[in-house]
Amino acid sequence: MRYGKRQFNRRTRERIYFAAGLLSLALWLCMATAEIYPPFHAWLHGGKIPDDDDCAVVAIAHGQFNPVTDDVPVVAPVTWIEVTLPRVEISEYSPAIENLPQGRAPPCFSNVS
Secondary structure (H helix, E strand, O other), X not given: OOOOOOOOOHHHHHHHHHHHHHHXXXXXXXXXXXXXXXXXXXXHOOOOOOOOOOOHHHHXXXXXXXXXXXXXXXXXXXXOOOOOOOOOOOOOOOOOOOXXXXXXXXOOOOOOX
């Protein structure tokens, strides 16, 4: 999925990033200019600034940048898969070593060493 048919080369990606940066800068400068120059702000509204103006220019002027957060719960599908394997019992013959002196025999349990 990562390397699909619509992959841009590095030069094209750099041009897209540069164009997006220029567009963002131009939009920000336009809004900042409308904040400073009221006739331009009025022109953006069609000639007259409304009394209850809550446009982006006013938000910039008052510093009201509240990020929007979505309170969407993450829904993960819950599927239970039960795998039942047949129980296999293996018995092993392990003779007691009586010929070795005390403390020289192999350990009784695998976790003791």
